[in-house]
Amino acid sequence: xxxxxxxxxxxxxxxxxxxxxxxxxxxxxxxxxxxxxxxxxxxxxxxxxxxxxxxxxxxxxxxxxxxxxxxxxxxxxxxxxxxxxxxxxxxxxxxxxxxxxxxxxxxxxxxxxxxxxxxxxxxxxxxxxxxxxxxxxxxxxxxxxxxxxx
Numbered sequence: 001x002x003x004x005x006x007x008x009x010x011x012x013x014x015x016x017x018x019x020x021x022x023x024x025x026x027x028x029x030x031x032x033x034x035x036x037x038x039x040x041x042x043x044x045x046x047x048x049x050x051x052x053x054x055x056x057x058x059x060x061x062x063x064x065x066x067x068x069x070x071x072x073x074x075x076x077x078x079x080x081x082x083x084x085x086x087x088x089x090x091x092x093x094x095x096x097x098x099x100x101x102x103x104x105x106x107x108x109x110x111x112x113x114x115x116x117x118x119x120x121x122x123x124x125x126x127x128x129x130x131x132x133x134x135x136x137x138x139x140x141x142x143x144x145x146x147x148x149x150x
Contacts, residue, residue: 007077009121010085010113014074017123022069024061030054034114034124042107042128067096072109083115 013032020028030053033039039047047056061068072091079085089109092101112125 003079006079006082006085006115006121010077010087011074013113013121013123014072014087014089014111018070018072024066026054026057026061029057032123033126034116034122037122037124037126039126040128042130065093068093070094071101085113085121087111087113 017029017032020026020032030050033050033053035050036048037050037053039053041047041056045056047053070091071094072089074087074089076088077085087110089111090106091109092105092107094101107128107130109129110125110127111123113121114124115121
């Protein structure tokens with residue numbers, strides 16, 4: 001595969017993840033991850049492994065996140081090696097009739113994708129961080145080197 005093919009494959013995997021969320025399909029969502037994946041949600045909760053990802057998302061989609069979908073933008077995709085990629089995105093959860101994210105709801109995600117032996121890509125790590133824009137501005141005013149990239 002070329003880097004163009006790999007970029008397409010990793011981006012398609014991310015799109016599959018977003019579609020699985022919209023369908024509230026925990027099995028399809030977790031299938032985007034390696035069996036031993038590390039998944040850290042925006043509250044800092046650490047889930048280990050595909051089964052834990054399935055169980056936690058089934059619980060989310062039956063309660064707090066029922067009828068939600070993701071609004072996601074890929075900000076960067078970088079290949080560390082031929083078989084490892086880092087994808088950085090920003091996004092928010094949209095409620096049933098919501099069309100655009102509220103400014104306060106944006107989060108930044110870092111996903112590490114690995115190529116399996118069969119050539120398919122899966123995410124092996126996920127970190128979701130809530131933006132704290134006020135603190136970002138305060139830090140940036142104090143020292144411009146603290147300004148975020150995005």
